[in-house]
Amino acid sequence: MSNTNSFGARQHLDVGGESYEIYRLDAVKGSGLDVASLPYSLKILLENLLRxxxxxxxxxEDIRALAGWDPSAEPxxxxxxxxxxxxxxxxTGVPAVVDLATMREAVKELGGDPAKINPLAPVELVIDHSVIVDVFGQKTAFEQNVDIEYQRNLERYQxxxxxxxxxxxxxxxxxxxxxVHQVNLEHLSRVVFTKDNGGNKQAYPDTCVGTDSHTxxxxxxxxxxWGVGGIEAEAAMLGQPISMLIPRVVGFKLTGSLPEGTTATDLVLTITEMLRKHGVVGKFVEFYGxxxxxxxLANRATIGNMSPEYGSTVAIFPIDDETLRxxxxxxxxQAQIDLVEAYAKAQGLWHNPTxxxxxxxxxxxxxxxxxxxxxxxxxxxxxIALTDAKTAFQGALSSYINAPDQKPKGYDKAVAESFPASDPPSHDEKAATAPEPTDHTNAATGTRRHAAVPIKLADGSTGxxxxxxxxxxxxxSCTNTSNPAVMLAAALLAKKAVEKGLARKPWVKTSLAPGSRVVTDYYERAGLTxxxxxxxxxxxGYGCTTCIGNSGPLIPxxxxxxNEHDLSVASVLSGNRNFEGRIHPEVKMNYLMSPPLVVAYALAGTMDIDMYAEPLGKGADGQDVYLKDIWPTxxxxxxxxxxxxxxDMFAGGYANVFAGDARxxxxPTPKGQLFQWDDHSTYVRKPPYFANMPRQPQPVSDIHNARVLAKLGDSVTTDHISPAGSIAKSSPAAAYLTSHNIAPADFNSYGSRRGNHEVMIRGTFANVRLRNQLAPGTEGGYTRDFTQPDAPVTSIYEASxxxxxxxxxxxxxxxxxxxxxxxxxxxxxxxxxxxVRAVIAESYERIHRSNLLGMGVxxxxxxxxxxxxxxxxxxxEVFSITGIEALNQGKVPATVKVNAGSVSFDAIVRIDTPSEADYYRHGGIMQYVLRNLLK
Structure with missing residues (x-):
C-alpha cells in the first residue's frame, strides 16, 4: 500500500548533485505537537511512521501520538x-534460515507460492560464533582453529x-x-539509508534489528x-512491521572527560551499574549534553553494545562531527558522509550539546x-572498583567453595567431560601428580580454603x-575489540611487560579474538604483534569465542x-557476559574487564591480588614489577x-567482505528453491512448528491440570535456559548425538547445533549451573517427574x-x-x-518475553x-489457569486466575500490544505471518 502522506512531509533534499526524496519531520505540526523537542531516537521512529x-x-493518528508524546506517561x-x-x-541465523526454509514448504503444502517466503528487507548474516579456541599460544592457532571450525560446521555452512x-x-x-557487531559498525551500517522508490532515490535513517542482543x-x-529474537526477526524479514509501544526515554547527560588511567571499559561498567540500578528494562536510553x-565513537559503540546488560532497548548517541570522522x-x-551530514541537519537529528x-x-x-x-x-x-578487587573477590569466594564437612557442590563428572580432549599440541594429556592439599582458614573472610595445589605442565613449567x-x-567479544584505544593499550602493556621480563603464568589459557581483521592490521603496523x-x-580467530562460551578446553x-580438588577458579575476559556456566563449565567465577587488565591478570595468574599494592611478578633484573610500571598513558x-x-585499512579489509576465502x-552447495533435508543430518533438520497446521487458527484454551517443570529463582538468564556452549557427555543431547554415531570430540556446541531441534529440546534448561528448586541439591537440568510414583528426580527432557x-x-x-x-x-x-504452556515470573527481560509470545507460550x-x-x-501443586479464553472474543484480559492447590491468585497477562495478542491466538508469530501471506 502506498504512502498516504497525510502531513505533506514528502519533500526533496539536494546533496552533491543528487536529489533525494525525504520525509520532513518539521512538516508534522498541530496543537500539542512538538517535534523539535522530541528525543533523538523518537524523531527517527517518527520518520519511520511518516514514510x-x-x-x-x-x-x-499514530504519527500525531508520537509527535505529541508525553514523556511522563506510561507506555x-x-x-x-x-x-x-x-x-x-x-x-541465531542458522535457525532463522531453517525456519524460512520450513515456511516455504508449509506454504506449498497449503497451496500457496513458496517464493512469497523471501526477505523483503536486506538481510546480512555474519558467521562469527562458531570458532572455538581449541588451539592457543602458538603462531598457527588461527589457521588451525579455522580448519577445525570448517570441519565441524560443514553442514551448517553448506x-x-x-x-x-x-x-x-x-x-x-x-x-x-x-x-557481527564490529562488521556492522565498521562496514554494514549506512547511518542514512538510500533506495530506489518508484524511480525516486529515497533517503531515510538507517535502522536495523538483529538476532543478537548486542545489536x-x-x-x-x-x-x-536493537536486538530481537530470531522469531521476530524472521517476521521483519518478511515485511511484517514490528509492533511496539512508544517507549519511555531516559536522558543520560554526560559532562567532563575521562581521567588518565581509565578506559572505555571502566566507563561502560560504571554506566551499566548506574542504569541497572535505575531500572531501564524496555526503555530507550539517550546520551546528550x-x-x-x-x-x-569507539567508546560510544562500547556503551551501546552493553545495552542488554543494563536492560534498555537502545542506548543511543546522536549524529555529530565525531560520527562523520x-x-x-x-x-x-565522501558522498555518503556528505549525505549523512546534510540529512541529519535538515531533519533536526544533529546533536546540539546545549x-x-x-x-x-x-x-x-x-x-x-x-x-x-x-x-x-x-x-x-x-x-567493582579495581582498588577493591581483591577484597571483593575474597568476599565472593565464600559462596563458591565448600566447608570441609560438605560434599563437593557444583561438580558433576559430566562437567569435566564436557570438552573434547583436542587441546593445543604444546601440552600432553598427563596431569602432574599433586599431593592432597591441606585446609587453612582465610583470615579476611573466615572461609576455609584449600592450600594451593602444585601442578606440573607438559612443557616442564610448574605452578x-x-x-x-x-x-x-x-x-x-564485540564490546571492546572494536575499540582501538583499549586494544592498543593491551598491546602496549604487553610490550612493556615483555621488556621488563614478565611472562604469563603457565596455567593461564590466553587468547586474542579481535572483532575484525583491522585490529591485527594495526597491531602489525605498530610492531606490537x-x-x-x-x-x-x-x-x-576473528569471532566471539570465549564470550559466547567457545573458550575450548582448559590446559589438561x-x-x-x-576437578580433583573442586577448585573455584576464575576467568578474565574483555567481554560483555559473565553469567554462570557461560564461559566454561569448570570455571565458576568470571570477571569482565578492559583488554589491558586481561593481560595484567594473565601475568598475575590470580584474582587474589591487589593490583595497586602487590607486584605482578619479578622482572629480568629480579625487581618487583607493578601494574603502574607497565600501564601505558x-x-x-x-x-x-x-x-x-x-x-585504507578498513577499505582494503572490507573490499570483498562477502566473497570469502577459497574454503x-x-x-559444495545445494541448489533449488526448496531445501533438500537430510534425515541423517545432526546439524540441520526440519522443525515441527508447522506440522499439520490448519489455514485458520484453533481457539485458544485455558490451562488445566498443569504441572511445574521448573521452579527458578531471580536472574535466570537465557544461558541458563538454553546454553550455547559445550555439550556434556552425560546429557540427553549427548545421548542423542551418540545414538547418531557422533563421537564426543565432534559434539561441538549447543550454539552450533541450533539448526537441529532434537538437540536443542534436549539442551533446554541444560546449563550445568541451573538450580531448579523443584529438585533441591542438584545443579543442572534436573527436575522431579510427577507422572511417576514418588516423583523421582530425572532430567528435564526425560520428564517432559x-x-x-x-x-x-x-x-x-x-x-x-x-x-x-x-x-x-x-x-x-x-x-x-x-x-510448557505458560511461564509465571516476577518480571521479564524484554526480548525473552517477546520470544515466548512469538512461540505461543x-x-x-x-x-x-x-x-x-x-x-x-x-x-x-497442580495448576489451572483460567480466563485465557477471553482472547477468543478479541479481548486481552488484564489478569487471569491461577489456582495451584490451595493457593489462588490473579496473574498479570504480559500480552502488551494488540499485535502480540494476534500472535498468541495463532500459536506464534511465524504461524501468524504464514497465514497472512496465504491470504
Whole structure:
C-alpha cells in the first residue's frame, strides 16, 4: 500500500548533485505537537511512521501520538516500526534460515507460492560464533582453529550457502572475517539509508534489528537498532512491521572527560551499574549534553553494545562531527558522509550539546569521576572498583567453595567431560601428580580454603593452583575489540611487560579474538604483534569465542587439578557476559574487564591480588614489577592510534567482505528453491512448528491440570535456559548425538547445533549451573517427574516426554529478570517444545518475553509484592489457569486466575500490544505471518 502522506512531509533534499526524496519531520505540526523537542531516537521512529503511513498498519493518528508524546506517561500507544534491514549471526541465523526454509514448504503444502517466503528487507548474516579456541599460544592457532571450525560446521555452512543463493536480499559474511557487531559498525551500517522508490532515490535513517542482543552497538553511530529474537526477526524479514509501544526515554547527560588511567571499559561498567540500578528494562536510553563530544565513537559503540546488560532497548548517541570522522576513518565514501551530514541537519537529528530534549527520566554522569573497574563474578552489572578487587573477590569466594564437612557442590563428572580432549599440541594429556592439599582458614573472610595445589605442565613449567587462580584470560567479544584505544593499550602493556621480563603464568589459557581483521592490521603496523605473541595472546580467530562460551578446553593438567580438588577458579575476559556456566563449565567465577587488565591478570595468574599494592611478578633484573610500571598513558596510546590507523585499512579489509576465502568458495552447495533435508543430518533438520497446521487458527484454551517443570529463582538468564556452549557427555543431547554415531570430540556446541531441534529440546534448561528448586541439591537440568510414583528426580527432557505422553501441560515458575541476557530464540523454542504452556515470573527481560509470545507460550507475571515465596508455592501443586479464553472474543484480559492447590491468585497477562495478542491466538508469530501471506 502506498504512502498516504497525510502531513505533506514528502519533500526533496539536494546533496552533491543528487536529489533525494525525504520525509520532513518539521512538516508534522498541530496543537500539542512538538517535534523539535522530541528525543533523538523518537524523531527517527517518527520518520519511520511518516514514510510507512498507509492508513492501516500506520495511521495519521499514530504519527500525531508520537509527535505529541508525553514523556511522563506510561507506555500505552502501539506503533508499527519497519526496520531498514536485519542483521544475523550464525548461531541465531542458522535457525532463522531453517525456519524460512520450513515456511516455504508449509506454504506449498497449503497451496500457496513458496517464493512469497523471501526477505523483503536486506538481510546480512555474519558467521562469527562458531570458532572455538581449541588451539592457543602458538603462531598457527588461527589457521588451525579455522580448519577445525570448517570441519565441524560443514553442514551448517553448506546450508547457509544454499540460503544465500535461494533467498533474495540475503548476504553472508563468511567465517574468519570478524564479529557481527564490529562488521556492522565498521562496514554494514549506512547511518542514512538510500533506495530506489518508484524511480525516486529515497533517503531515510538507517535502522536495523538483529538476532543478537548486542545489536545496539551501532547506536554509537546514531542508528536506532536493537536486538530481537530470531522469531521476530524472521517476521521483519518478511515485511511484517514490528509492533511496539512508544517507549519511555531516559536522558543520560554526560559532562567532563575521562581521567588518565581509565578506559572505555571502566566507563561502560560504571554506566551499566548506574542504569541497572535505575531500572531501564524496555526503555530507550539517550546520551546528550556537553560531554558527548568528549566520547570517541569507539567508546560510544562500547556503551551501546552493553545495552542488554543494563536492560534498555537502545542506548543511543546522536549524529555529530565525531560520527562523520569515524565514517571517514572506516572508509565510507565522501558522498555518503556528505549525505549523512546534510540529512541529519535538515531533519533536526544533529546533536546540539546545549539542548535539553524532553525525557521521561534523567541521569547524569561526570566522566571525570570514572575509576578503573572490573565486574563479576557472575553479572555484568556487579561493578567493582579495581582498588577493591581483591577484597571483593575474597568476599565472593565464600559462596563458591565448600566447608570441609560438605560434599563437593557444583561438580558433576559430566562437567569435566564436557570438552573434547583436542587441546593445543604444546601440552600432553598427563596431569602432574599433586599431593592432597591441606585446609587453612582465610583470615579476611573466615572461609576455609584449600592450600594451593602444585601442578606440573607438559612443557616442564610448574605452578600452584588455588581458589581464584585465573585459568582463562581472553581478549574477546564485540564490546571492546572494536575499540582501538583499549586494544592498543593491551598491546602496549604487553610490550612493556615483555621488556621488563614478565611472562604469563603457565596455567593461564590466553587468547586474542579481535572483532575484525583491522585490529591485527594495526597491531602489525605498530610492531606490537610479537609482544602479544610472547605473552601467549596469539590470534586464535576473528569471532566471539570465549564470550559466547567457545573458550575450548582448559590446559589438561589444570582441568584435572580443578576437578580433583573442586577448585573455584576464575576467568578474565574483555567481554560483555559473565553469567554462570557461560564461559566454561569448570570455571565458576568470571570477571569482565578492559583488554589491558586481561593481560595484567594473565601475568598475575590470580584474582587474589591487589593490583595497586602487590607486584605482578619479578622482572629480568629480579625487581618487583607493578601494574603502574607497565600501564601505558593515554598520550602513548593516542600516538600509536594516530600513526597506525588509517582509512585504507578498513577499505582494503572490507573490499570483498562477502566473497570469502577459497574454503568458502569451494564448499559444495545445494541448489533449488526448496531445501533438500537430510534425515541423517545432526546439524540441520526440519522443525515441527508447522506440522499439520490448519489455514485458520484453533481457539485458544485455558490451562488445566498443569504441572511445574521448573521452579527458578531471580536472574535466570537465557544461558541458563538454553546454553550455547559445550555439550556434556552425560546429557540427553549427548545421548542423542551418540545414538547418531557422533563421537564426543565432534559434539561441538549447543550454539552450533541450533539448526537441529532434537538437540536443542534436549539442551533446554541444560546449563550445568541451573538450580531448579523443584529438585533441591542438584545443579543442572534436573527436575522431579510427577507422572511417576514418588516423583523421582530425572532430567528435564526425560520428564517432559513423560508429561507430553500423558497429555499434561507444563508451567515454569520464576523470580525477577527472567530471561535476561542474550536474545536467544531457542530459550523460547525449547520451552514450547518441552510442552510448557505458560511461564509465571516476577518480571521479564524484554526480548525473552517477546520470544515466548512469538512461540505461543503465555507470559504471566505475579502481581506486585507477590512471588513464589510469598504465596508459599512449592512447585508440586497442580495448576489451572483460567480466563485465557477471553482472547477468543478479541479481548486481552488484564489478569487471569491461577489456582495451584490451595493457593489462588490473579496473574498479570504480559500480552502488551494488540499485535502480540494476534500472535498468541495463532500459536506464534511465524504461524501468524504464514497465514497472512496465504491470504
Amino acid at each position: 510507512t503511513e498507509n492508513g492501516s498498519d500506520v495511521t495519521a 500505552d500507544k502501539e506503533i508499527a516500526f519497519t526496520p531498514a534491514r536485519v542483521v544475523l549471526q550464525d548461531f 546450508f547457509l550457502r544454499w540460503g544465500q543463493e535461494a533467498f533474495e536480499n540475503f548476504k553472508v559474511v563468511p567465517p574468519g572475517t570478524g564479529i 545496539p552497538m551501532v547506536n554509537g553511530l546514531g542508528i536506532v537498532a 556537553p560531554g558527548v563530544s568528549a566520547v570517541p 569515524y565514517m571517514a576513518l572506516t572508509g565510507r565514501s 539542548a535539553e530534549p524532553r525525557y521521561s527520566e534523567r541521569l547524569e554522569l561526570d566522566l571525570s569521576t570514572v575509576v578503573p573497574s572490573i565486574a563479576g563474578p557472575k553479572r555484568p552489572q556487579d561493578r 600452584r593452583l588455588d581458589h581464584g587462580s585465573v585459568v582463562i584470560a581472553a581478549i574477546t 610479537p609482544y602479544m605473541d610472547k605473552l601467549g595472546f596469539n590470534l586464535v 593438567e589444570v582441568s584435572n587439578a580443578i 593515554t598520550a602513548e596510546v593516542q600516538a600509536v592510534i594516530d600513526s597506525t590507523i588509517a582509512a 568458502w568458495q569451494e564448499l 516426554t513423560h508429561y507430553i505422553n500423558a497429555g499434561t501441560p507444563l508451567v515454569i515458575l520464576a523470580g525477577k529478570e527472567y530471561g535476561s541476557g542474550s536474545s536467544r530464540d531457542w530459550a523460547a523454542k525449547g520451552t514450547v517444545l518441552l510442552g 503465555l507470559p504471566l507475571q505475579f502481581p506486585d509484592g507477590q512471588s513464589v515465596q510469598s504465596l508459599g508455592l512449592t512447585g508440586d
